[in-house]
Amino acid sequence: MIGILLAAGFSRRFGKTNKLLHLLPNGASIGATSAINLIDVLPVSIAVVQPDSQKLAKQLELAGLQVVTCMNEQGMAYSLAAATKYAAKLPESSGGFIIALADMPFIRPDSIEMVAKKLSQENHSIVLPTYQGSRGHPVGFAAKFRSELEKLQGDEGARSVIKSHQDEVHTFECEDPGILMDIDTQADLAGI
Template sequence: MTEIRGILLAAGAGQRFGGHKLLHPLPSGELVGVAAAHNLVTALPNTLAIVRPDDVRLAERFEALGLSVLENALVEQGMGRSLAIGIGASADAAGWVVALADMPWIAPETIRSVVQALVQGAAIAAPAFQGRRGHPVGFGRQWGDRLQALQGDHGARHLLQAHANELILLPTEDPGVLLDIDQQGDLKGGGATAD
């Protein structure tokens, strides 16, 4: 068993955005997906990213940051498939922190708090801003088989709902845990509220 691993889900189509949102610049000039990857790898150097097979530019950017990159050749099977690929490739991990590449405003300190909760024995941990669960979500090693069996577009949402009593919420002052980018207008307004 090794340390906690980071998994960045970056294989979505970005259809509501109307283009490749992860390569779109934020007002700061940093690219959406690169900003999310940078924050995750800053907190968790041992991180891998799951991308679409044709997404060479994004893969190169992630590799330049030090992430290991895997392709999801079955992207039509949704986010669950990407997560399953990441878990399968890091099955010896002590746990996983799962982040979304369209959430570029999560502070590394917030991610570290999720890692710390897992290290201290939490089964599932996530930050909460003003009482609302946000991202990233940490899963202990005991969830590996169930995460690796995921398919569909809901990722691990059903696991979180079914095992809400095992979820430890970590209060944070970081609003980035709730903000994702779905449409172009979200770039200016600080993001939309993530599901």
């Protein structure tokens, strides 16, 4: 199983700097914290970055992730497709993919582990955690969805795959509000 960290967004609402480089109270950046949470559970993990994100790429490499540059900056789906194509070359891809967002540093590793367990040990095809009834991240996909993930386009990420296979989606409730907490603006950091 392979972790995929999507870190190629534009951060337009956050301000002039890349939000993933913003330091959290723990002293690590938003992006590095998300990476560490993912790689703690999935030792083979890949991060996707923009071509001009060398500083972020370095942080993610130092966290232990393999870094892929997405040359198409037209949306999240292209980043996910680039990561999936790269991951397909690795033997661990036969176990499926856990897709996490780099602007969600508060997802606990045990939540990531639950998604991975339900995907592998319980043999579900698509796994989504929920918190108080709301769907969150990360999302797990069985390896059989690789070709669909590789063909994604636009800014919807993997939503189209989930919509096309609703009958194969397994949701489970977890006690982690972090699965819903993304950082898009400076205001999202208030109170941390």
